[in-house]
Amino acid sequence: MEKHPEERLSSDADPFRGDPNFMASLARGLEVIQAFTPQRRMLSISQISQKTGIPRAAVRRCLYTLGKLGFVYAADGKHFELRPRILALGHAYLASTPLARATQPVLKHLSEMLDESCSIATLDGDDILYIARVSSSRIMTIDLDIGSRLPAWSTSMGRVLLSHLPEEKLNDLLGRITMIRYTSRTVESVPALRAELKKVRQQGYALNDQELEMGLRSIAVPLMNEQGQVHAALNVGVHAGQVSAAELRERVLPELQKAARELALLLD
Structure with missing residues (x-):
């Protein structure tokens, strides 16, 4: 069965396997950010893992880091959503x-x-x-x-x-x-x-x-x-x-x- 585009995100890094300059952790962090959509604004660790194909432990570390940097938060500690600071990532493109x-x-x-x-x-x-x-x-x-x-x-x-x-x-x-x-x-x-x-x-x-x-x-x-x-x-x-x-x-x-x-x- 053909996968939805969102379910293929984790496969995007495959061509870079073996590339010593490719930062897999950064790629995973970006995939986690892209898992959030207007239709799915709040996601749990397991939902993000299922959507991206990234192991739950890795998703947890990504969310922990993004939370410390102010890009995501979870009011109940389980369901995460993006914070306004995420807009800064696209500001440079839109401004330039x-x-x-x-x-x-x-x-x-x-x-x-x-x-x-x-x-x-x-x-x-x-x-x-x-x-x-x-x-x-x-x-x-x-x-x-x-x-x-x-x-x-x-x-x-x-x-x-x-x-x-x-x-x-x-x-x-x-x-x-x-x-x-x-x-x-x-x-x-x-x-x-x-x-x-x-x-x-x-x-x-x-x-x-x-x-x-x-x-x-x-x-x-x-x-x-x-x-x-x-x-x-x-x-x-x-x-x-x-x-x-x-x-x-x-x-x-x-x-x-x-x-x-x-x-x-x-x-x-």
């Missing part, structure tokens, strides 16, 4: 990357003009990672903010990014993902997803119509530099009951593309 640093004004303007939520994400492994977001209202049951992650294959921004991957990388990703039927509209098979990605690349945008969550529609476009390289994706999310798919294409897409052209000036 022109795209992440300079997009908020453009996103804010786009959100106010459309009166909808707007986001920018990059591809990180099999997921998309939100690096900028302006929310006009809560349209998902899942809270999304900077640093949030979602499976790339099931999101509009993810599909834009996947559609521009080299064939070999795309094949590798499609060969290991676990496709979950989030709603009755979710793409059900890898061949169907592959066909959708081909369509996305040809038309220059991705429209996700309630595949991730009923009541949510989103449309996304790539953020490219002058050489045509895709660095990130930009999207607008709307209430399906208020904005039709046709309106997304006719009213929202042109503004989204215009904003993408402005943001492209920030890319090398």
Whole structure:
């Protein structure tokens, strides 16, 4: 049975076995941090061990160290959660990357003009990672903010990014993902997803119509530099009951593309 991406974390270090410069303890600590998600904010030692494949004794030592450094804590001594200090780990990236640093004004303007939520994400492994977001209202049951992650294959921004991957990388990703039927509209098979990605690349945008969550529609476009390289994706999310798919294409897409052209000036 194909494992969920989160269950494969501990296997990521395998290529580095025998490398004297590779710090396995640091890698394990990072895996423990990544085990926490918006859906699983509190985890026990055994849950983290099961999720990462790291032995419980090693997980305990990682949590002890992270706790001493102020990155995690457990009010009851058993169920751990991340502390705000964890944000410092990503601050250097967000503060030094022109795209992440300079997009908020453009996103804010786009959100106010459309009166909808707007986001920018990059591809990180099999997921998309939100690096900028302006929310006009809560349209998902899942809270999304900077640093949030979602499976790339099931999101509009993810599909834009996947559609521009080299064939070999795309094949590798499609060969290991676990496709979950989030709603009755979710793409059900890898061949169907592959066909959708081909369509996305040809038309220059991705429209996700309630595949991730009923009541949510989103449309996304790539953020490219002058050489045509895709660095990130930009999207607008709307209430399906208020904005039709046709309106997304006719009213929202042109503004989204215009904003993408402005943001492209920030890319090398």
